Amino acid sequence: MLPVRPEVTRRTGNRKPRRSRGERLAPYILVAPAVLIIVGLRLYPLVLGVNFSFTGDGVLNGQPVGLDNYMTLFGDPLFRQAMRNVALLVLLLPVAVAIPGLLATFIYLRVPGHRFYRVVYFFPAVLSPVIVGAIFNLLLAYGGPFNGLLGAIGLGPVDWLGDRRVAMLTVVGVHVWATFGMALVVFLAGFATLNSSLLDAARVDGASLVQEIWHVIIPGLARTIQFVFVTTMIGMLTAMFGLLFVMTSGGPEGSTYLPEYYIWIQQGQMNRPALASAASTVLFLVMLVVGLLQISVLRRSGRED
Template structure:
């Protein structure tokens, strides 16, 4: 056999295998550090705690969760987070739009907006706990203009909104960077045509920028949702510790309480499994709705 075709065949085979070889380490890390622990956690959720440790108990842990007012309240708060998600995405999206359109001072705003993202959640929580205290500076400012003090972190109807608001403030810088990267793929000729036609800024945003950034918006929606459901523990722990009366409980805080304080790892695994399923379902629904609206536009 001619050695030249043989070398060409080996080269083609190597080129076909190259992508798989390059991806293999990342896939291995995901399987070993993500998927395998996930499977173990789901399996562990069907076992018991305490005297029944390691014993199969079927769906008992899930029945216990559904009968626990704290966990039910945590799921209710998840619904609130999903309802507030468009606001959490719209804020960095609008700010990125203004920066992209080069409003005066846009370079300074780019740095200022990203700064909170580098702060530790514990530091952010400590700062806002002082600001929002009943005798803190915010209530002092309200008192100076004749408005009564508000128990920002002690009122069950207000506390969860404060924690979510602080989380959005502390994390929207990352979404802002993603939006700015998405603007690099936007067709500038469409913006120029809209300006020439005299379109107002709201119409430019709705009819040009939003359709052009549909994939970026989908990505930010999903990542922001995941961040809300899995990255608020530090703020909750410092600002409210789940209170008042469990009003600011979220599944991740409930999981920590069951695992870290009450030593009920199987129940915590069941709660983690429910949280994972909620994220998957909500994420798929969001992507489906956004894709459908993108096709309609």
Template sequence: MLRTARLTPWLYLAPMLLVLIFTFGYPLVAIFDFSLRRIRGISGPFIGLENYRQVIKDDVFHEAVVHNGILLLAVPIMTFIALILAVLLFDRPRGWQAYRSLLYVPFILATPVVGVIFSNMLQLNGVVNEGLRSIGLDVLALDWIGSPRLALWTIMGVVIWREVGFGIVLFLARLMSINEDLLDAARVDGASWWQRLWHVIVPQTKSVIEFFIVVSIITMLAWVFAYVYVITHGGPGTATMVMELYIYNFAFRMSQLPGIASAVAVILFLVTLAFMVPLFRLRSASEMEEMS
């Protein structure tokens, strides 16, 4: 440690703290205040918990919560796919670097780009259905985006398509740092490929997997706005309404009711807060693994 005057550290911290107070500090306090007011324009009278009462009564909000909940089903699917692909890559088969680079590409592409491409492919007469019809699978040529029953699952598929690459790279980095001796010992003991996977590889990768699961849960609850906004705008009807879009619509679109939106923002904030503790416990655990 450097020996410094007592004020010196705070001089170094000051610009950072100012920026953080502006973007996080003030807004995270203000959002609670806004959620208790009937806001028109930039302020309004205090109305207690009225906004929360409104939100909890609103069927569209219920739908949004259910939809975010359904999107959580993508988490085990993504984790499974990413883990399998990472395991297939980790003992460096021919061309593993090329596979890794290509499988990571979706994650580099911007969500709006991905959204526009998929919404064109998945139109009723788009290339996907055309392809299905051409091989005689007319039954599967569905209205992927236009049908209220399918639209949310379509969104989920696109999210999985884009986010799996991140999991692969994350798992692969961890797998490659596993002690080779452990695997060799298992091999000498006659453990099969599956046994090595379940008894050596997965336990060694446990905290990175858990970390990815928690990050993905947060993604599904609070970072899917761009997918929904570009592909369906929440529709058809409210079939793909999610909490973020609900906030956006109430605050900045037709209704202009920031009070209601703020109440939902507070709820969303508290939900992510609940995941913060396990996340940081896991991160420090995976750093420990990395070092050992």
């Protein structure tokens, strides 16, 4: 009997079994329905909307007008105010992320009553924006209970929804209160992946709570924080219509306009669908830039890890 050479055995053992054609096609078949849904219900309407933004409204309906809609758009004071409010949302974004992050930290550290707080913090997320807006319309009315409380301590009433200097901040604050429960859940999921031995080591070394958060928790939840940043920003850009409609209707003097509210006004009340499509395209580009920046940060973080 001839001896079998070791290298032949080694090559045979390392050779991967050939997959059949059906096995190779199976992943593509499984994802095909989702891809078709995305293409049919998302990408195709998006392309149609971008194309429609270069056509005219009214007597020029369907006729190519080039960049006229975009020139009209950026010449409109209401749209410029909406874009300034987008910049305000970007500035307030760290606060909107820090609030659920800190609350999730206290729940993770098991402060007294943490189970009760977990339920209470998430409860606003299940309420309709219309219900939330109606409730805060009553609470923040000029003669409402909140101003009554301020008057009792000598601070005087504030026109929370009628003063253009504070109306947008008020609506954003209500939106953060109504939606931070979902971010809280994401943070708690991130804490499940945090190495608790690092916190124990920090406590043994005498680290304070602030030092634990800054040097252990924040680096350990870097990817979770980045995810919450981008989802919170997208929510602010696309999920505040209900609150704006109920609480301020874009007022006072257009100070609470956001792109999505401007789009609804142009399409639903002014009957200018081409201009609304142009505004939708601009909003999409803003969201795309936010998404690309987030991907860039995630890749850089992955390389550093």
